Amino acid sequence: MGFFRPRAPVDELERIWIEEMLRWCAAEFGPRTLSTPVILPTDDYFPGAYSGTESQVRAVVQRVAGYMGVGRDRFVVEFDSATDAMPPDLPAFLHVPSHGEAGHYRLEHGRAVVSLELSRMRSPVTLVATVAHELAHERLLGERRIDADRHDGEQLTDLTTVYLGLGVFNANAAFQFSQNHRGWGWQRLGYLSQPMYGYALACWTVMRGDPKPTWAHHLDTNPRVYMKQSLKYLRANPDALPEWHSAAFES
DSSP states (O other): OGGGSOOOSSOHHHHHHHHHHHHHHHHHHOGGGGGSOOOOSSTTTSOSOOOOOHHHHHHHHHHHHHHHTOOGGGEEEEEEOOOOOOOTTOOTTOOOOBOBOSEEEEEETTEEEEEEEGGGOSSHHHHHHHHHHHHHHIIIIITTSSOTTOTTHHHHHHHHHHHTTOHHHHHHHTEEEEEETTEEEEEEOBSSOHHHHHHHHHHHHHHTTOSSOGGGGGSOHHHHHHHHHHHHHHHHOTTSSHHHHHHHHOO
16 A cells, blocks of 8 residues: 555655755766765774864864865865854753854865864864865865856755765764753754755665665664665665666665
8 A cells, every 4th residue: 555655754856856966966976986985983984082173173174075085285274263152041951053054165266265163163073064065065166066056056065975975974963962061952054954864865875786784873863764764765666766776676
């Protein structure tokens, strides 16, 4: 019965957009990109302790740039003094919700400038996700693959982090709970929802010929659940990604 058929965790327009844009990424960056390693929050990819110092941030930026195929001579990093401090009269358990990006990208004299709010780089996951997003801008805008005024440019930039192997970080950073001496808080980062990341990661791993990815346990609970739901949907709907579906699910 159709009532019991697996369903995607995203609406129809989001589903179609994700599938079409991943196909676009494959055409733009080449299918060989699909065989590159999945970048994970492990010492294999980001060794050493992290406490959010400027030198540590710069070291992480260099690693992410290497993973994303962005030469170090193509951009400079600057730090923004903006702060996300919580107002003193805010009640406990009600944290200021922040969203969007903790970094900014711009072109100056033909060179990319990545600006980071150092006060929001306390979490290594937030740092990697932010840097991945800004360097995805460089792969898209700096390499003139899209126009700066494209209506879905920011969403496509987030999706590009998935295609280039950093999706675990951006999916986990999309919605995060935190706790401090005043209570619980939450933060949104980026332009795609966790269900959209879950579906994008499922499509991407099918494109890679890996419908049972062992790295999925590195995802937080919500994006991992959305990804599993998406994989069930993709297995039951071979028309979703026909050019990759058979090779992935029949292998």
